[in-house]
Amino acid sequence: MEKILLLDIPNYHRIDVYREHGGYETVKKAYSMSPDEVIDEVKKSGLRGRGGASFLTGLKWSFMPKTSDKPKYLCINGDESEPGSFKDRQIFEFNPHALIEGALIACYAIQAKAAYIYVRGEYHNWIEMLQKALDDAYSMGLVGEKMKETFQTPYECNIYIHKGAGAYICGEESSLMNSIEGKRPYPRVKPPFPAQNGLWGCPTTINNVETISNIPAIIKNGWQWFSRIGEPRHPGTLLFGVSGHVMKPGVYELPSGVLLTDLIYNYAGGVPGGKKIKCVIPGGSSMPPLRGDQIEGVKMDAESLKAAGSAIGTGGVIVMDEDTDLVRVLARITKFYYHESCGQCTPCREGTGWMLKALNRIARGQGTTSDLELLIDVAKNIEGNTVCALGDAAAWPVKFMITRFRDEFEKAVKKEVVMPVASMVHSMRHTALPLAELKKN
Amino acid sequence: MDFKFTEENLSRIESVRKKYPDSKAALMPVLYIAQEQNGYITREVMDEVALVLGIKAVDVLGVATFYTMYHTSPVGKYHLQVCTNVSCMLKGGYEMLEETVKKLGIGVNEVTPDGKFSIEEVECMGSCGTAPMMAVNNDYFENLTKEKLNEILDSLK
Numbered sequence: 318m319e320k321i322l323l324l325d326i327p328n329y330h331r332i333d334v335y336r337e338h339g340g341y342e343t344v345k346k347a348y349s350m351s352p353d354e355v356i357d358e359v360k361k362s363g364l365r366g367r368g369g370a371s372f373l374t375g376l377k378w379s380f381m382p383k384t385s386d387k388p389k390y391l392c393i394n395g396d397e398s399e400p401g402s403f404k405d406r407q408i409f410e411f412n413p414h415a416l417i418e419g420a421l422i423a424c425y426a427i428q429a430k431a432a433y434i435y436v437r438g439e440y441h442n443w444i445e446m447l448q449k450a451l452d453d454a455y456s457m458g459l460v461g462e463k464m465k466e467t468f469q470t471p472y473e474c475n476i477y478i479h480k481g482a483g484a485y486i487c488g489e490e491s492s493l494m495n496s497i498e499g500k501r502p503y504p505r506v507k508p509p510f511p512a513q514n515g516l517w518g519c520p521t522t523i524n525n526v527e528t529i530s531n532i533p534a535i536i537k538n539g540w541q542w543f544s545r546i547g548e549p550r551h552p553g554t555l556l557f558g559v560s561g562h563v564m565k566p567g568v569y570e571l572p573s574g575v576l577l578t579d580l581i582y583n584y585a586g587g588v589p590g591g592k593k594i595k596c597v598i599p600g601g602s603s604m605p606p607l608r609g610d611q612i613e614g615v616k617m618d619a620e621s622l623k624a625a626g627s628a629i630g631t632g633g634v635i636v637m638d639e640d641t642d643l644v645r646v647l648a649r650i651t652k653f654y655y656h657e658s659c660g661q662c663t664p665c666r667e668g669t670g671w672m673l674k675a676l677n678r679i680a681r682g683q684g685t686t687s688d689l690e691l692l693i694d695v696a697k698n699i700e701g702n703t704v705c706a707l708g709d710a711a712a713w714p715v716k717f718m719i720t721r722f723r724d725e726f727e728k729a730v731k732k733e734v735v736m737p738v739a740s741m742v743h744s745m746r747h748t749a750l751p752l753a754e755l756k757k758n
Numbered sequence: 759m760d761f762k763f764t765e766e767n768l769s770r771i772e773s774v775r776k777k778y779p780d781s782k783a784a785l786m787p788v789l790y791i792a793q794e795q796n797g798y799i800t801r802e803v804m805d806e807v808a809l810v811l812g813i814k815a816v817d818v819l820g821v822a823t824f825y826t827m828y829h830t831s832p833v834g835k836y837h838l839q840v841c842t843n844v845s846c847m848l849k850g851g852y853e854m855l856e857e858t859v860k861k862l863g864i865g866v867n868e869v870t871p872d873g874k875f876s877i878e879e880v881e882c883m884g885s886c887g888t889a890p891m892m893a894v895n896n897d898y899f900e901n902l903t904k905e906k907l908n909e910i911l912d913s914l915k
């Protein structure tokens with residue numbers, strides 16, 4: 318199988334080895350094209366973002382204004398804090414120069430003055446690896462002022478690393494920009510989108526680390542080559558991080574569209590003890606969980622997972638065997654979103670707290686059927702009513718876990734309805750429901 | 759207690775500022791430098807950071823208190839960060855946390871009386887494939903077992 322990012326070449330992270338294998342040659346090719354031609358090539362390749370939303374990369378680049386009296390910027394998102402995701406870290410460690418070369422090409426395509434690579438602070442040691450690679454590229458004249466001479470072009474740009482400090486919300490694009498600017502990282506209301514009003518109010522494009530690292534191979538081999546890898550509607554390879562109850566957890570680079578069951582049973586070695594799978598979260602903890610009996614035949618790409626009732630997200634696959642206590646799992650996931658909510662919007666700030674309280678109550682064996690309704694109700698009230706998508710990310714696991722594993726949650730709660738009206742006063746819609754209606758559920 | 763940046767750190771701050779078009783953006787890296795020098799970030803440290811960068815102290819406060827990696831109270835020489843998020847939890851993250859608490863005789867968010875260890879329960883650190891895990895200061899220890907955890911703690915002097 319062809320790999321693009323995690324190649325089996327020893328010491329590929331070293332600049333000399335990377336260059337021996339044609340590294341940084343593609344920059345020359347890209348700079349011999351016009352910026353629009355580069356964007357067009359990426360558009361035709363069908364590359365979709367690897368940061369969660371699977372947005373078309375070429376299309377995003379084309380939103381950047383062609384003329385602007387302000388400088389333009391590229392942000393590269395390496396915040397990687399979604400539970401179950403640990404793929405970008407592999408790029409920092411094993412292929413940092415593909416990221417740097419990709420940044421040089423992407424900056425040129427959107428005519429950016431500089432790129433900021435935002436890396437989560439906990440990845441301190443990986444930041445040092447990336448910094449070493451970047452320093453090497455600078456000292457060889459591949460980045461910054463000297464690149465004009467090296468690549469014989471009038472274009473130059475700088476690349477900087479910005480270290481995060483432990484906040485999941487900084488992965489959200491506008492929060493990330495506020496974080497770089499040294500402000501409190503509250504997500505911004507959109508529109509305006511980053512292409513109009515990004516870093517320091519200037520036109521900005523933001524892409525994930527894995528997205529940018531694919532760019533050199535696309536420009537080198539052409540869009541036709543890339544578009545033929547994997548699933549045509551979401552082409553290329555993806556870095557799948559498999560964790561939880563599998564024999565061989567880890568990151569697997571495979572063509573998109575690989576079967577989820579193949580990924581779990583063939584690549585990750587199946588479930589220890591030959592146990593059955595109860596639940597799989599296919600794309601990081603924010604994505605709707607699937608039942609073990611829902612995964613047969615499901616392909617790992619954006620469209621197929623959508624059809625299956627979930628989403629590809631960051632490709633972080635969390636596998637849970639038949640003995641897993643899903644109430645505890647959901648309570649833990651919810652604790653995360655409660656902790657990470659920036660507090661700006663009431664539904665997210667308060668709702669995550671309510672959901673956590675109800676789930677903890679159920680986990681202690683003190684929950685009732687009405688708690689389940691309450692949870693779904695709160696989740697629905699958060700979804701779509703917040704400034705950023707963290708609200709949805711907190712709501713989805715609750716909504717889908719409880720509806721898809723209703724039997725399991727029913728077993729964990731007492732049947733009788735305790736004070737249904739009192740526990741639901743927050744939601745005016747439901748206070749009007751007759752008691753009989755609630756008892757039915 | 760007054761806080762002043764060392765000469766060396768002042769020149770590091772100068773070079774950090776060059777990465778950004780304005781000095782406010784240098785706030786996060788400068789807070790890291792301050793924390794490195796002082797161990798944690800006090801109000802005096804924040805005031806000095808504000809002064810050096812020419813920004814408002816309240817803006818420094820807002821940022822310094824938002825992030826989990828800036829410490830506003832002292833942590834141990836070895837700051838243990840044990841992940842209990844889903845992938846780690848499925849592989850025994852909570853058992854690792856309990857073992858750490860038991861072994862050191864302090865609770866989560868506490869520091870041992872000799873100032874050597876502190877424990878923090880953290881969110882996903884990006885080691886889900888090598889769970890359970892713990893970070894000691896900046897270094898990751900992965901695929902933990904109780905034995906391995908004890909060995910690591912014993913080796914920290």
Ligand SMILES: Cc1cc2nc3c(=O)[nH]c(=O)nc-3n(C[C@H](O)[C@H](O)[C@H](O)COP(=O)(O)O)c2cc1C
Nearest residue numbers: 366367368394396397398488489490524525528706
């Ligand atoms: C709460 C939240 C956290 C996010 N965290 C990340 C992250 O850690 N890394 C990332 O690349 N994208 C993350 N995203 C998505 C980004 O906002 C953005 O869509 C992405 O970086 C764009 O890159 P792409 O088009 O290459 O996918 C997050 C979004 C939200 C709402």
Ligand code: SF4
Nearest residue numbers: 659661662665703705
């Ligand atoms: S949805 Fe949550 S995290 Fe996002 S801006 Fe609102 S409060 Fe903050």
Ligand code: FES
Nearest residue numbers: 841846882883885
């Ligand atoms: S869940 Fe512990 S490192 Fe990801």
